[in-house]
Every structure is written in C-alpha cells, then in structure tokens.
Amino acid sequence: xxxxxxxxxxxxxxFPGVEYATREILGERxxxxxxxxVKEFTCCPALPTFYSSDRFTWLTVAARNLTVVxxxxxxxxxxxxxxxxxxxxxSEELQNVxxxxxxxxxxxDIGRQYRGRLVRTEGHRNFYEPVRVRHIIEVLYNDFGRKxxxxxxxxxxxxxxxxxxxxxxxxRPTIRTTIDDPANPVMLDELVEATGAESVRxxxxxxxxxxxxxxxxxxxxxxxxxxKDKLDSMLAAGAECIVTGCPYCxxxxxxxxxxxxxxSLPVLHISELLALAxxxxxxxxxxxxxFVTVRPFLKRLYPSVVEG
Amino acid sequence: MEDxxxxxxxxxxxxxxxxxxxxxxxxxxxxxxxxxTGVCPVSLKTPYKTRNLIKLCQYGYKKIFFSIPWICAGCHxxxxxxxxxxxxxxxxxxxxxIQVRERGVPRWIRDNVGLILxxxxxxxxxxxxxxxxxxxxxxxxxxxLPGYRTALEELATIFRRTGFDRILGLxxxx
Ligand code: SF4
Ligand code: SF4
Numbered sequence: 001x002x003x004x005x006x007x008x009x010x011x012x013x014x015f016p017g018v019e020y021a022t023r024e025i026l027g028e029r030x031x032x033x034x035x036x037x038v039k040e041f042t043c044c045p046a047l048p049t050f051y052s053s054d055r056f057t058w059l060t061v062a063a064r065n066l067t068v069v070x071x072x073x074x075x076x077x078x079x080x081x082x083x084x085x086x087x088x089x090x091s092e093e094l095q096n097v098x099x100x101x102x103x104x105x106x107x108x109d110i111g112r113q114y115r116g117r118l119v120r121t122e123g124h125r126n127f128y129e130p131v132r133v134r135h136i137i138e139v140l141y142n143d144f145g146r147k148x149x150x151x152x153x154x155x156x157x158x159x160x161x162x163x164x165x166x167x168x169x170x171x172r173p174t175i176r177t178t179i180d181d182p183a184n185p186v187m188l189d190e191l192v193e194a195t196g197a198e199s200v201r202x203x204x205x206x207x208x209x210x211x212x213x214x215x216x217x218x219x220x221x222x223x224x225x226x227x228k229d230k231l232d233s234m235l236a237a238g239a240e241c242i243v244t245g246c247p248y249c250x251x252x253x254x255x256x257x258x259x260x261x262x263x264s265l266p267v268l269h270i271s272e273l274l275a276l277a278x279x280x281x282x283x284x285x286x287x288x289x290x291f292v293t294v295r296p297f298l299k300r301l302y303p304s305v306v307e308g
Numbered sequence: 309m310e311d312x313x314x315x316x317x318x319x320x321x322x323x324x325x326x327x328x329x330x331x332x333x334x335x336x337x338x339x340x341x342x343x344x345t346g347v348c349p350v351s352l353k354t355p356y357k358t359r360n361l362i363k364l365c366q367y368g369y370k371k372i373f374f375s376i377p378w379i380c381a382g383c384h385x386x387x388x389x390x391x392x393x394x395x396x397x398x399x400x401x402x403x404x405x406i407q408v409r410e411r412g413v414p415r416w417i418r419d420n421v422g423l424i425l426x427x428x429x430x431x432x433x434x435x436x437x438x439x440x441x442x443x444x445x446x447x448x449x450x451x452x453l454p455g456y457r458t459a460l461e462e463l464a465t466i467f468r469r470t471g472f473d474r475i476l477g478l479x480x481x482x
Binding site for chain 2: 010013017020041043047049055057064106107173174208213214286
C-alpha cells in the first residue's frame with residue numbers, strides 16, 4: 001500500500017504526537033505501508049474560513065492540493081475530519097466538468113492542471129479517476145482490517161471503557177460519499193475494540209463536539225455548552241477516555257474539560273490509542289501537548305513503564 | 309432578535325434568489341416542519357432556531373442575519389432530517405457569502421487567511437514542538453524549507469485570480 005499522508009494544520013503544529021503515531025503504525029515496523037513524503041501541500045483549506053467566504057477559492061486551493069498527489073499513484077490519507085471533509089468534497093465537485101474547467105483556468109496560471117489519477121491508457125486516450133481522498137479510520141478498517149490490527153497488539157487495553165466520537169464530518173452530510181453507516185457507524189468502535197478496550201454505548205454518540213464551523217472561535221461558551229451535553233452522556237455511560245479521529249474534536253474536548261472543570265477524561269486520537277496498544281513507548285507520543293493529562297490513564301495501563 | 313418586531317421594511321425580495329446564486333438551496337420549498345431545529349445543537353442552546361432562520365430567509369429578512377454571529381457548526385444533522393432536502397448549513401454558508409460582500413469579512417477569517425498566505429497553513433509550531441519533531445525524527449514541516457516559497461506564491465496567485473484578496477480586503481492592507 002502507498003499513501004500520501006496529508007497531516008493538515010492542527011496535527012503537525014499542535015499534536016505532533018498524532019503525526020508520529022500515525023507514521024509509526026502505518027509504517028514498515030507495524031502495518032507495512034509506504035508513506036510518500038509530499039512537500040507542496042498547503043492548508044486543505046479550512047471550510048469555516050474559505051468555504052464560508054468564497055466557494056470558488058476554496059475549490060481552487062483544494063484542487064491545487066489534489067494536483068500535487070494526482071501523479072503519485074497513491075491515495076491521499078487524512079488524519080483530520082476537517083481535511084477529509086474539505087478535500088473529499090472538492091474531489092467530488094471537480095467531477096463536474098464545468099467547475100473543473102473554471103478551476104483549471106486559474107490553476108493554469110501556476111502551471112498546474114487537475115485531471116485526477118491516471119488509471120489506464122488506450123491508444124491515445126487516457127482514462128482518469130478522481131483522486132481518492134481517505135480518512136485514517138476507514139483506511140485502517142478497510143485496507144488492513146480488524147484481524148491484522150488485533151494481531152499487532154502487544155499491550156491489550158483490557159477493561160478500558162472508551163467513549164468513541166466519530167465527529168460530524170466523518171459521517172455527514174450523506175449527500176457526499178458515505179464511508180460508514182451515518183446512523184450507526186461501526187469502524188472506529190471496531191478499531192477500539194481490536195485493542196481489547198470496550199466501546200461504551202452512549203446516547204449522544206453522533207452529536208457534534210461543539211467546535212465546528214468557527215463556533216469555538218467566535219462564541220467559546222456556546223461550543224463548551226454543546227460539548228458539556230456530550231461529556232455528560234459519556235460520563236453517565238461510565239467512560240474513562242474519549243477516542244476520536246479528529247484533532248479539532250480532540251482539541252475541543254480537551255479545552256472544554258479544562259474550562260468547564262466537570263471531568264478529566266483523557267482524549268486520544270485513534271492513532272495514539274493504536275500506538276499505545278502496539279507497544280510504542282508512551283513517552284515518545286507527545287502527550288505533553290494534551291491539556292487533560294493522560295498520565296493517570298497511562299499509569300493504570302502500564303504501571304511499570306510510566307512514572308510520576 | 310426576539311424582542312424586535314418585524315415591520316416588513318427590511319424585506320428584500322431578492323434574498324431567496326441571492327441565496328441560490330451563492331450556492332444555497334431553495335428555501336421556498338421548506339415546509340416549516342421544524343425537524344432541523346429539533347436536531348440542531350445550536351438551536352438547543354441559543355435563541356436562534358434553524359426553522360425560524362429559514363422562515364426569515366423565505367421572507368427576505370436579510371439584515372437580521374448580518375447581526376447574528378456565524379454559529380452554525382456545520383454539523384449537517386439538519387440536512388439528514390429535512391424532508392424537503394434542504395441543507396440549512398449550506399443556506400447559512402450562502403448568507404455568509406452575501407454578508408462578506410455587502411458588510412465585509414469578520415476579523416477572524418481575515419486573520420486566518422493572512423496566516424495561511426504567509427505560512428501555507430493555519431498554524432505554526434512553537435519551539436517546543438519543533439524540538440519534539442526533530443527528536444522523533446519527524447520530517448521537517450514543509451513550510452520551514454526554502455523550496456516552499458513556490459507554494460506560497462502559488463497561493464497568492466490563486467487569491468489574486470479568483471478575486472479572493474479583493475473580497476477579503478487583503479490587498480489594501482499591504
Ligand atoms: S427540516 Fe427542512 S423542511 Fe423542515 S423546517 Fe427545517 S429546513 Fe424546513
Ligand atoms: S448544520 Fe448548523 S443549522 Fe444544521 S444542525 Fe448543525 S449547527 Fe444546526
């Protein structure tokens with residue numbers, strides 16, 4: 001398997017441990033995928049800023065990112081719901097010939113053209129398919145599968161009760177491709193269970209974390225109020241950690257808990273959880289940049305490894 | 309909003325078609341069933357109810373929207389439950405387009421775009437994070453490498469060609 005990893009803005013700059021964990025688990029030591037190093041990416045771009053103020057600029061900037069990978073013969077893999085949503089939506093809108101031509105008209109000025117990925121050639125005709133935009137959860141689930149992940153677990157998370165949070169842009173809107181059942185998603189639950197942990201059932205599972213669409217930036221109190229409903233539901237179900245596939249949701253759960261002072265559930269990205277389960281040294285995973293301390297949780301899991 | 313009486317003076321007959329022009333759905337097909345309000349996390353916590361906002365669109369009360377913060381979280385739960393196949397989130401996106409053009413762009417958007425124009429990304433690493441990345445053998449962030457200038461120039465060209473710098477008022481600030 002070859003992938004072009006799209007790390008985005010939040011992960012490399014705020015939660016670099018998630019990038020490290022992702023590269024480790026996908027890389028040769030564990031799942032054995034080839035990760036291509038792409039240097040020309042820019043912001044996906046972020047939907048709340050670009051998509052809200054000019055749809056065409058949003059589409060053109062996203063298309064530029066897609067042109068960077070179209071000739072690499074690899075799927076683009078995102079580790080953030082925001083990047084996933086923005087680039088997937090763009091890849092689909094670019095299938096509209098009219099829009100694609102308008103975008104290419106601008107891209108011509110920077111010497112680029114979005115064609116998609118070449119699938120085959122017949123005589124003088126080339127056949128292309130849209131660049132495939134994927135999410136780490138779905139890549140782990142579909143390309144590697146629960147069995148292979150289970151087989152790599154060295155530190156089973158037995159007895160850990162995890163509240164799984166998919167995040168809105170992994171599931172919705174269903175007007176675009178759906179990668180999981182939007183009403184009853186299973187992929188993240190199964191990945192969590194592959195580590196030996198239990199995914200608890202809680203009523204607010206499909207609800208928003210509260211931060212999306214620039215809400216956190218403008219009215220943080222509102223974002224936290226929405227998060228609180230979700231946290232209450234998780235706590236009532238007896239969860240002791242939160243697992244998500246989106247760094248922005250992670251950020252929101254982390255911050256809201258610190259500001260609301262109602263709980264201190266550690267929040268983990270799925271890559272971090274798998275890295276821990278595979279036996280990667282927790283001290284290398286950059287947990288110091290989580291706002292809610294992960295220490296007590298780690299201590300319980302690895303009494304011999306973690307001190308303090 | 310809740311204590312002001314609408315007189316009809318604010319009515320803009322062009323609002324519905326303007327929303328469509330900026331990529332929103334046709335709000336005239338809304339049945340006012342209220343499903344969207346029922347599932348909306350923002351409606352639950354604020355006086356702004358999705359169904360009412362769509363009603364205000366139908367009546368062309370454009371100005372009201374200019375005084376409401378952009379608080380739709382874009383979670384698209386409303387769309388999943390709308391029997392008329394309207395995505396209120398997309399309607400609000402269209403209204404933001406109109407606001408940006410008629411009333412200017414909110415500061416946080418301009419700041420964020422400015423950051424992306426300078427760095428290619430919406431965030432820059434602190435020294436601690438740079439050190440951590442080095443220690444773990446993570447690739448240096450592309451925007452810290454000299455060749456990245458080209459990508460930044462490409463972004464600037466795109467913004468100029470699409471008129472984005474003019475829409476955001478970025479050019480006057482230079
Ligand atoms: S769910 Fe759809 S039809 Fe019902 S009130 Fe909301 S926008 Fe209108
Ligand atoms: S997308 Fe916006 S309007 Fe729709 S349910 Fe979510 S927050 Fe409410």
